[in-house]
Amino acid sequence: MILSEIEGRIMSGEWPPGFRLPFEVDLAQHYGCSRMTVNKVMTQLAKAGLIERHRKAGSFVTRPRAQSAVLELHDIETEVKSLGQPYGYRLVSEKKRPSNTEDRRLLELTQATPMIELLALHHAGGKSFCVEERRINAGVVPEAIEADFTVEPPGGWLIAQVPWSAAENRIQAMSATAEIARLLNQPKGSACLVVERRTWSHAGPVTFVRLTYPGDSHMLVARFAPAT
Template sequence: MDLGTTVAEGASDLSLHQRILGDIEERILSGEWQPGFRIPFEVDLAEHYKCSRMTVNKALTQLAKTGLIERRRKSGSYVTQPRAQSAVLEIRDIKLEVQSLGLTYEYKLIEKVKRRSNADDRSRLSLETAAPVLEVLCTHFAANRPFCVEERLINLSAVPDAAEESFEDVAPGPWLLNRVPWSAAEHTIRAVSADAQIATALGIAAGTACLVVERRTWSNGAYVTHVRLIYPGDRHALVANFTPSQPK
């Protein structure tokens, strides 16, 4: 199967792993490879990119984690079919979320730290090696009352401009949405008890139940950011939309 030319301008600066990710992602998102399309076999991709099958396997595994492809044992990898009965969670600007409630919005930066990634950072951003990251901690307010605490980790290899942004006047979420077109996102929702730091930031008692939405966004073959949005459990709800599955 003809894979076409894979080396785009600037691609020489990318690792083979990133090139493979970016090339396959681009073909899927552009519609060139439609849902149900079988991805070329690992051996064919390895020959095309002149790399090991292990490199190809790691790239395909990462694409499967983002939901763009589905890996089937003994059959191969396929572009994911739309899932009609999956929950839909939009990436929304918290400012607009607060204003939609008819409340005034405020934002406060608590901390911004540029550093070398540690093991936890690499797990959150799926980084294979140590790389520079930016950690941002901030609080969003609704009618002068804490609405949400945001703990965000930004991959500076993917968004180097973030290192120079102060985030004093604009929250990192809308800043990223305006600069990096994300192609896939992963949500995790869980309940936690507020520790002392979160309790202070949200103005609640330590141990209070909180709702945590964790999200990773993906673009151009890499995770751009991982964010934890922490809400007081009695002040926030998530709504998911479903449609009936179509009979086969």
């Protein structure tokens, strides 16, 4: 109960980054438990990266990292707002063209189809948060041809417009290329976390997207249940 309550206060923003937690002796008195129990809770919070412990100074809430659910489709705007930061978005480029060999490989296409290729940058609190490289199968989603992705991010638009029947996530660590480094305002070759996702509808492959995050500002979370 102690762990979940403190964790909830941190994740909800009630205890924001930099907030100093009550001292262990005060928490023990508040919860009516031993100081050893509180110490174990604080150790777990520190291992989870939610707090930083400083001898004599106390324990402080760390800057939270964005969390993505590995097994769910999520919207980047929601990620950013969960951090309590203002969200920003910029479409860098858009190309409407016939599908090519790379499209067919990424989307497992069996025939030629019109394609939309997008490059976008998402911001959190005015800073670069994520680079989005996306390909949309306009043969399955013809409405995307007329969509204005300078105003609305394609991820949220697709989730709202196209019922998906299957999805696949692939997660890997990569070094930032020159272009990615420039967009993320990171040194070339710096560590990045990359999430590649494909989705399908009953009509066929819908989209392939590659989301690249600075490696020190994002983590992935998955929750499992035992098989019955």
